[in-house]
Amino acid sequence: MQKKFALIGIPILLAFLIISATGNMEFLPDLNKEIQTVSDVQSQNISEVESQTAEAGEQPVREYTLIIEQTDIQVSDTAIWHAWTYNGTVPAPTLMVNQGDLLRVRVINNHDLTHSFHAHMSDYDPKHDGSPVNIITGVGAGSMIPPGGEWTYEYNVVNEGTTFFHDHAGSEGLGIKDHILQGLYGNIIIESATSPKIDRYIPIVMAEIGHDVERIADGPKPYYIMNGKGMPGGEKALEVIFAEQGFDGVASQFNYTIPVYKAKVGETVEFSVTNLGDQIHSFHLHGNEMISSTNENGSTITSQTFPLVQGTLESFIIKPDKPAVWLFHCHVVSHADAGMIGLFIVEE
Numbered sequence: 001m002q003k004k005f006a007l008i009g010i011p012i013l014l015a016f017l018i019i020s021a022t023g024n025m026e027f028l029p030d031l032n033k034e035i036q037t038v039s040d041v042q043s044q045n046i047s048e049v050e051s052q053t054a055e056a057g058e059q060p061v062r063e064y065t066l067i068i069e070q071t072d073i074q075v076s077d078t079a080i081w082h083a084w085t086y087n088g089t090v091p092a093p094t095l096m097v098n099q100g101d102l103l104r105v106r107v108i109n110n111h112d113l114t115h116s117f118h119a120h121m122s123d124y125d126p127k128h129d130g131s132p133v134n135i136i137t138g139v140g141a142g143s144m145i146p147p148g149g150e151w152t153y154e155y156n157v158v159n160e161g162t163t164f165f166h167d168h169a170g171s172e173g174l175g176i177k178d179h180i181l182q183g184l185y186g187n188i189i190i191e192s193a194t195s196p197k198i199d200r201y202i203p204i205v206m207a208e209i210g211h212d213v214e215r216i217a218d219g220p221k222p223y224y225i226m227n228g229k230g231m232p233g234g235e236k237a238l239e240v241i242f243a244e245q246g247f248d249g250v251a252s253q254f255n256y257t258i259p260v261y262k263a264k265v266g267e268t269v270e271f272s273v274t275n276l277g278d279q280i281h282s283f284h285l286h287g288n289e290m291i292s293s294t295n296e297n298g299s300t301i302t303s304q305t306f307p308l309v310q311g312t313l314e315s316f317i318i319k320p321d322k323p324a325v326w327l328f329h330c331h332v333v334s335h336a337d338a339g340m341i342g343l344f345i346v347e348e
Contacts, residue, residue, distance in 0.1 A: 061102045062157075064095055066117065068145070068167075068184065069110040075209070076232065076257055079221035082212040083183035083228075084111060084167075090228035091205045092165075092186030099192035103155040109145040115184060116144050116151075118168035123156040131168040144169055160192040161294055162203065162272035162315050174211075177278050182210035183228065185276045196293075196317070199267040204259070206308065206330060206340065207277035222257065222339040224277075224330065230339025231257040235327070238341075259342040265320055272315040275308035282307045282331040285344065288318040305331050320346040 066086040073081045073090065086092035086107075097103050107117045116130035126133075127140025130153060134140040143151045167184035170176045187203040209225050222230025231237055231253065238258075241249045254260040263269045270293060273283045282305055290301040294315040306314050323346050330340035 059102050060098065060100070061104055062095075062097045063104045063106070065106045065108070066092060067108045067110055068115045071183075073228065075213070075222050075225075075228070075230065076220075078215060078217045078219040078232075080214045080216055081183075081209060081228075082214060083210060084115070084179070085183050086117075086186060090183035090185075091203070092184075094186060094201070094203050095165075095188045097157050097188060097190050099157055099160045099190055101157045103157050103188070104152060105154075106150060106152045107145060108150040109147055112147050113171045113174075113179075114144055114146050114169045115179065116168045117153055117165055119153065119155055119165040119188065120163045121155040121157070121188075123158045124154060128153040128155065129168075132170075157190055160190045160195055162190070162270075162274075162313060163188050164205070164274050164276065164313060166276060178211055180276055181208055181278065182212065185274075187272060187274060189272070197268060198270045198317075200261075200263050200269045201272070202261050202269060202344075203272045204274070204283075204342075206273065206275045206281045206283070208279065224281075224335040224339040226330075226340055226342055227259045229255070229257055229259050229342075231341055232339055234329070234337040234339065234341050236337075254343075257339075260345065261342070262345045262347060263320055264347050265323060268317060268319055270315055270317050272313060273306075273308065274313040275310055278310060279335075280307065280309050280332065281335060281340070283314070283328065284331040285318070285328040286326045287324060288320055288326065288344075290316040290318055293317050322346065323348050 068084065068086060069088065071083050071085040071088045073083050075081045083090050095103070095105070105117060109115050118130040128143055129140065130143045132144065134143045142149065143153065145151050164185065164187050167179040168176055169179055171179070185205060185207070187205070189201055189203065204226050206226050209223055209230065213221060215221060220232035222232050224230055233240070238250055238253065241253065271285070275281045284305040286304070290304055292299050292301055292314065294313065301316060308314060326344045326346070328342045328344055329336040
């Protein structure tokens with residue numbers, strides 16, 4: 001099927017979904033999780049990954065293990081992405097930690113290039129930086145992990161909120177940017193005893209797809225992605241699918257080419273949106289009051305849209321008050337046309 005490129009509303013689809021949302025919505029896949037992150041390529045839903053809690057003196061220790069490897073991900077009917085991943089997914093599994101913990105992340109490099117784990121944290125020994133400076137200074141050179149090697153990174157968790165991590169290595173002919181866009185990135189969510197109660201976390205990473213994408217059939221392939229997924233043609237492509245295949249065709253794209261998340265009326269939901277691409281993006285969620293929980297903490301995002309330059313993050317809290325199906329997308333509209341769209345479904 002040829003997908004046409006334009007960003008217009010999808011009234012037929014959304015009308016159908018919204019009407020259905022007032023019922024029990026049994027036709028939808030079960031996407032309910034307390035933490036909606038991205039560990040399973042099929043469902044996009046996990047809680048935590050390989051987490052152990054221990055005691056180091058009086059400081060609690062939260063430990064994770066991440067494995068860097070190539071993972072082939074079919075991102076559309078036309079393309080397979082030969083991605084580089086932490087634990088087989090793009091983004092990596094979200095790491096949950098408490099303020100005051102020692103975060104310890106063991107990273108094993110099963111890929112054929114040097115890679116690292118660089119967390120945007122503020123309190124750690126320089127040997128755990130995971131950047132080329134470690135090689136230049138000789139302090140923690142092993143944190144730039146060669147093929148077959150491993151390194152255990154440690155961070156004192158002093159702030160609450162959401163941050164992120166990514167590879168900080170380059171290789172012959174490929175820059176750090178290329179390593180990141182190949183899929184080596186993820187989020188860290190830091191809770192504290194004084195944090196507001198969040199019923200659901202929804203971390204989203206906006207980026208461009210990496211360089212190693214194999215075409216397997218004619219037709220468009222994704223370029224702009226959110227949580228590793230992109231729908232070439234955007235909303236118009238979904239409308240075309242609906243016209244040709246009905247709702248079953250649209251549902252077949254859920255968490256395949258478009259990220260889809262669910263919540264219930266009255267729940268407190270925190271979205272954390274990170275731009276780890278090489279271009280400026282913006283994020284727009286339809287139909288919900290968005291209260292910033294990071295940069296402008298407590299303020300209302302009145303336009304329901306915020307810009308994200310490269311390497312930045314914004315979190316916001318919503319409390320959906322009615323059953324509905326809401327679109328979210330990059331408001332650099334050409335990026336939405338080329339894939340950056342998703343759905344947020346609210347049930348009773």
